[in-house]
Amino acid sequence: MSTNIFLSHGLVMTDVAQPHDRFVRVLLSDPERAGVLLRERLPKEISGLLSPEPPILVEGSFVDEELRTHLTDRLFQAKTITGRTALLYVLVEHKSFPDRQVGWQVVKYTVEWWKQWERENPDWEMMPPVVPFVFYHGTSEWRILDEFLALVDAEEGWRPWLLNLRFAVMDLGKIEDRVLSESPRLRAWLLAAKYATRDGEQLEIKDFFIEVLTEVSFDDFLLIMRYVVETYRRYDEKDVREIIRRVHPEEENEMMSQFAQSVVENKNPEWAQMVLQKGRKEGRKEGRKEEATHTFLRLLQKKLGPSLPDWVDKKLEVATLEEIGTWTDRILDAQSLDDVFSDKG
Numbered sequence: 115m116s117t118n119i120f121l122s123h124g125l126v127m128t129d130v131a132q133p134h135d136r137f138v139r140v141l142l143s144d145p146e147r148a149g150v151l152l153r154e155r156l157p158k159e160i161s162g163l164l165s166p167e168p169p170i171l172v173e174g175s176f177v178d179e180e181l182r183t184h185l186t187d188r189l190f191q192a193k194t195i196t197g198r199t200a201l202l203y204v205l206v207e208h209k210s211f212p213d214r215q216v217g218w219q220v221v222k223y224t225v226e227w228w229k230q231w232e233r234e235n236p237d238w239e240m241m242p243p244v245v246p247f248v249f250y251h252g253t254s255e256w257r258i259l260d261e262f263l264a265l266v267d268a269e270e271g272w273r274p275w276l277l278n279l280r281f282a283v284m285d286l287g288k289i290e291d292r293v294l295s296e297s298p299r300l301r302a303w304l305l306a307a308k309y310a311t312r313d314g315e316q317l318e319i320k321d322f323f324i325e326v327l328t329e330v331s332f333d334d335f336l337l338i339m340r341y342v343v344e345t346y347r348r349y350d351e352k353d354v355r356e357i358i359r360r361v362h363p364e365e366e367n368e369m370m371s372q373f374a375q376s377v378v379e380n381k382n383p384e385w386a387q388m389v390l391q392k393g394r395k396e397g398r399k400e401g402r403k404e405e406a407t408h409t410f411l412r413l414l415q416k417k418l419g420p421s422l423p424d425w426v427d428k429k430l431e432v433a434t435l436e437e438i439g440t441w442t443d444r445i446l447d448a449q450s451l452d453d454v455f456s457d458k459g
Contacts, residue, residue, distance in 0.1 A: 133344035134208050134310065135186050139446055140337055141303045142188045142204055145169055149192070150297045151304075152202055152247075155284045160245050167192040167203055173449070176226040177205075187223065201242075203227055210252040210311050218264040220246040221279050246281030253311050256285040268384045287312075292324060298329035306338050309346070316348040320357070333416075335361060336369070336409065343373045371402040372409070406438045413445050414454065422451075429455065 145168035169190035177281045188204035252310045262279040286308040294304040
């Protein structure tokens with residue numbers, strides 16, 4: 115009988131939930147990136163038995179409705195080297211400091227996956243193992259004990275009789291930049307996530323950041339730079355232009371125009387005002403829509419396939435820049451065109 119392995123993976127991020135949530139969900143939605151991350155950072159006893167095949171992203175979530183403003187989860191299906199099925203569960207928590215109660219979240223959602231597994235396997239004989247993994251990139255060093263019983267007020271002699279669950283922790287702040295990952299592509303994503311919460315060090319790593327960004331695809335570069343625009347408070351318009359110019363100089367004007375809407379939401383009002391004024395001065399509104407449409411179609415075809423019905427082009431012709439932005443954000447979780455274009459709130 116094959117054994118299922120559940121891997122819970124938590125990420126503690128800043129309190130600015132939306133851009134961090136979107137960035138990490140995109141990072142983990144790529145099976146190749148997710149597979150590399152898990153194989154590199156899970157305990158060797160676990161990663162050494164995972165197949166080199168990329169895991170498959172599976173739909174599903176057990177995060178409580180009232181907690182979804184700061185919690186996100188991802189589920190992957192993978193194989194072990196012996197052919198067993200492995201389910202890799204990723205829990206993302208958007209806080210900039212270690213959450214002392216993360217052990218309880220790990221236990222709670224692990225039990226929920228066990229319950230679902232039981233419903234799908236009513237004739238089970240053995241329960242699947244669960245391997246929790248916490249991914250942390252906040253500014254404070256992780257000093258929390260890596261077990262659930264650290265939250266239980268019990269007599270020491272009772273420990274052997276009580277439910278416990280240990281979890282591995284990856285603290286990005288403790289990992290030297292150049293060894294964040296052996297994969298240049300994943301290293302760029304992790305470097306961006308690491309310094310999004312470290313305002314005081316963002317300018318210091320700019321040259322190395324540029325070096326790393328030269329090793330990723332243009333699609334990755336575009337997504338990472340959008341995240342930088344939204345979260346890097348020490349990078350002004352000049353810094354962002356410099357990065358784009360040194361990596362993709364031919365895209366400087368188009369990308370800066372596209373980012374104009376994003377910087378409105380950034381907590382750097384002076385930068386936002388500069389970019390928007392420049393966009394108005396140069397008459398870039400149509401250019402922004404053209405670039406946003408191009409990016410949207412590229413991501414949509416990558417997600418749902420290259421063949422799209424004619425009505426998609428017609429819908430884009432009359433759409434506003436804001437509508438295209440909303441549709442682009444929906445692509446990540448979309449399973450059909452209706453998921454992208456529906457009028458849901």
